[in-house]
Amino acid sequence: MLQPSNYSLVLFMQFLLLSYDLFVNSFSELLRTAPAVQLVLFIIQDIAIVFNVIIVFLMFFNTYVFQAGLVNLLFHKFKGTILLSAAYLALSISFHVWIMNLRWRDSGRFIWTEGLQTLFVFQRLGRHRSSAPLQVLLFLNGWYCATYFLLEAFVFVYKGLLLPYPVSNLVLDVVLLLLYLGIEATRIFFGSKGNLCQRKVPLSLSLALTVPAAVLAVYYLLLQTYSLRLEAFLSAILLLFYGLELLLGFLALLSFSSTDPY
Structure with missing residues (x-):
């Protein structure tokens, strides 16, 4: 059994590891030009998180409840702590791998992607009025827009080869698809x-550009010459994106300061 006199040592170790974790999260960005040093700090940080989890389990193993075989009771009481620790460890490792992949080969250049912007908004959500859900939707919508455009292009090739597609209608649909791509890229850029x-x-x-983008999505859903089930499915998802982004965009506008002239 863990003696009461040893609890102070355990707490000291926990606070020490927690302080190191906080230190790395706060200041590791200053070492982005030295990726090798940053990698070492990240590895030590992840090991420290694992040690914290191990200490928690050692505390469990030294309880009378565990020794009596009531493991389910312990898990039920502390499942929040266990799951949160596991989730934090997984997120920490994922973030470190992501950052290293972005900056390892080009450490001399400042790299700031849309994914990092989204993460930045999440981190500052409690203090600022920027909408993290809206930013996430715009980020996902950007990738979905590219996927939608490529799939529609392949579908047009398929329909042009296998279906009696009037040339004028095919040209119109392709031009509207290119117009959609331009509108969507501009809309996501300004929204972000x-x-x-x-x-x-x-x-x-x-938000204003969302209207013509939604009209084009409805066109590909209902009004084009030949509408495949795949196109209907893709366009319906696109309209769902637009509906959510309109709602969150209006809420974000309302939350911004009324004294902001820009």
Whole structure:
């Protein structure tokens, strides 16, 4: 059994490991130009998290409840702690792998991706009015937009080869698809910048561009010459994105400061 006099040592170890974890999270970005040093810090941080989890389990093993065989009772009482620790460890390792892959080969250049912007908004959600859910949707919508465009392009090739597709209608559908790509890229750009910078004008422009983008999605869903089930499914998902982004965008506009002139 763990003696009461040893609890102070256990708590000291826990606080020491927690302090190191906080230190790395706070200041590791300053070492982005030295990826080898940053990698070592990340590895030690992940090992420290594992040690913290091990200490928690050692505390469990030294209880009378565990020695009596009531493991299920212990898990029921502390499942939140166990699951949260496991989730934090998984997220920490995933973040470290992601950062290292982004910056390892080009450490001399500042790299800031849309994914990092989204993570930054999540981290600052409690203190700022930027909408993290909106930023996540815009980020996912950007990837979905590219997928939608490529799939539609392949579908047009398929329909042009196998179906009696009038040339004028095919040209119209292709031109509208290119127009959709331009509108969507502009809409996502202004929406992301307006949300992150808490600026009403770019976010309002993004919301306004959502209307023609949604009209084009409805066209490909219902009005084009030949609409395949795949296109209907893709367009329906696109309209779902637009509906959620309109709602979150209006809420973000309402939350921005009324004194902000931009």
